[in-house]
Amino acid sequence: MSDAAVRHLPREIRTDRLLLRAVRVDDAAAQAEAVTASLPELSPWMPWAQAPQTLEQATDNLAAAARSFEDGAEFAWTIWDPTGEDLIGRISVFAVNWTVPKGEIGYWLTSARTGHGYMREAVSAVVDAADQEGFRRLEIRCDRRNTRSARVPLSLGFELDGVLRNDALSATDPSQLRDTLVHSRIR
Numbered sequence: 582m583s584d585a586a587v588r589h590l591p592r593e594i595r596t597d598r599l600l601l602r603a604v605r606v607d608d609a610a611a612q613a614e615a616v617t618a619s620l621p622e623l624s625p626w627m628p629w630a631q632a633p634q635t636l637e638q639a640t641d642n643l644a645a646a647a648r649s650f651e652d653g654a655e656f657a658w659t660i661w662d663p664t665g666e667d668l669i670g671r672i673s674v675f676a677v678n679w680t681v682p683k684g685e686i687g688y689w690l691t692s693a694r695t696g697h698g699y700m701r702e703a704v705s706a707v708v709d710a711a712d713q714e715g716f717r718r719l720e721i722r723c724d725r726r727n728t729r730s731a732r733v734p735l736s737l738g739f740e741l742d743g744v745l746r747n748d749a750l751s752a753t754d755p756s757q758l759r760d761t762l763v764h765s766r767i768r
Contacts, residue, residue: 585679587653588714594658594706600665601658601672601703604646608659609639611668619692626727627689628752646673653677660690660703669694672703674711674719683718684711688733700733708737708766718767724752725760734764 594601616623616634623630649655657673670690677684686707690700704721711719721734725744735741742763751757 585682587679588682589650589653590656590674590707590710590714592650594710595663596702596706598663599669599699599703599706600661600663601706602661602665603650604643604657604659604671606640606643606647608668609636609643612643612659612671613639615668615670615691619689622692622695623689624753626724626730626752628750630689631752649675653679656684658707660699669699670703672700672707674707676720681718682714682716683720684716685720685722687721688730695729701736704733705737712768716768718765721764722761724749725762731762731764734766737766739764739766 592603613634613636616630616639620630620633646655646657650657655673655675655677657671657675659668660670660672661668668691670688672686672688674684674686686704688700688704708719719739720742721739723730725731742765745761745763747758748761749759751759
């Protein structure tokens with residue numbers, strides 16, 4: 582984080598079909614269950630999704646993310662159905678630099694909820710919230726082979742800035758390198 586004035590994004594964002602709520606520790610059981618149920622779809626892309634998530638891991642993860650939210654360093658929301666009863670994913674704005682201001686958006690959905698436009702809806706809502714707070718640049722990065730994830734930014738008017746070749750290790754095989762797509766939206 583920079584020395585620029587820290588600002589905050591909303592703790593709760595509602596769309597027609599979703600509730601995005603700032604992460605909290607008491608969501609640990611729901612997150613661990615969602616991650617574990619979705620490992621086949623998450624593991625090719627997410628290094629942290631290579632084994633079932635334990636309650637302790639989820640608790641630690643959510644506690645750290647909640648502290649970062651309060652500090653204005655990073656903003657993470659769990660994504661729920663409108664009633665707030667069914668956790669369907671998570672979205673965050675991280676690598677925040679308040680001097681520009683800019684940040685990177687990351688996300689995942691449970692397997693049962695993919696293919697219905699939920700992530701596009703969630704990302705759009707987060708982009709709107711970031712716009713209201715004065716963000717000038719938002720990025721979405723993903724593995725070049727993750728075509729489903731790469732469609733989200735393009736559907737929302739992000740542009741492909743470029744491909745970082747051999748940029749990171751493969752999530753499933755650390756002996757293999759992967760390419761990273763960098764999409765951005767500027768104001």
